[in-house]
Amino acid sequence: MNKKLTIAVSGINAVDNPGPGTGIIRALKESSLDVRTIGLAYDTLEPGIYLDDIVDKTYIMPYPSVSKEIFLERIAYIHSKEKIDVIISALDAELPVFIDIKNQLEIMGIKMLIPNKEMFKVRDKSHLKSLGEKIGINIPEYKICTSFEDLYKAIEILDFPVMIKGPFYEAKKASSMLEAEKQFRLISAKWGFPIIVQKFIVAEEYNVVGCGIGDGNNIGLFAMKKMTRTSIGKVWNAVSIKNEKLIELTKKMVSELKWCGGFEFEVMFEPEEQEFYLIEINPRFPAWVYFASACGINLPERMVQYLTNIEYDSDSDYKSGKLMIRYTTEIIKDISDFEQITINGELSKPKIK
């Protein structure tokens, strides 16, 4: 029997634009590992804080943009209480800070499987063109914009409709200049610059979740087709698929970048040309990672096993034709839980009497 491991996971904001944290934690709790799970939250109303059947304790974190030192200090405090073995970062916006402090965390005894600065930069939405050429996948034509002037020039070249995309999150379709200006303003105010203006292609969305270990190999891949999406483009229903070409392209990406950590390879399939287009590579597990785990490719479990020198599987053998149905539900908690997390910045799972 392996020792009990303490795993801290961020992104427990299971809201309409869901973070991956609760899916990761659920996958860990259902795995062969004996884990204590620590949620790292940025807001006192993140649902994961209150999901005490899977999250054992939650701590409020300072925003990564505040200061690297304060961020590290908070983790050191949590570590002094919890003795964290592994942190699984699940938010794009915090990843650059984790990349910077990875060595300090390692010295403290906390392990992480994350990309380095260079990998993080190469998969950035604004650098996809050269990556696409290297791995042999089409990239929809796009322009990088930091001003309205850039936006107008981009639309002149790309023509409507276009996708207006933020540097980290959010993508909206625009079919007129009025819509494009509105989305440009809204997305840049929320996520900053650069804004990517991309040619809109009529195609179906496919995603692969996987985990690279930094030497060009992966420890599991799982592909799905999005069947339905929410108004903000998040998957709601999906079906597992087996597509050799897509898996080969994903393997090439992992090998080319020597990718380290969880990732989501997002592509569109154009049915007329029968071609894949790379849309983006997210540098962490996606919110639907539990789908892969439930189909036998438990990537959070494998990641933790890899990091803690426990034997792990690395196959990608799963069945196609499995459906993921997302649904909404409510949990009812006492206001005292909200009080505790607000006043103390931490909340424990209630003790069984």
Add this chain to the structure above:
Amino acid sequence: MNLNRLHSLAISESGFIFDPTTGNSFTSNETGKYILDSLISGLDEEGIIDKIFQEFSASKIEIENDYNDFMQRLRLYHLVENN
């Protein structure tokens, strides 16, 4: 005609068809399923039309039209490709 994609399809008795490569699903009526099964088993156009003519009460012209319509659908969904 390239029929390779047909061999990877999951076809249920009810006529529900799942393509594991693309994740697309389709429904087919009894005749459509009959044509699909026959294509997969290796029958050619003439053989399939004859077989349907023997088993279903319809004229040859009607069957040929249905067969051609169905094949057009399969091409549209890229389930069969012209060589």
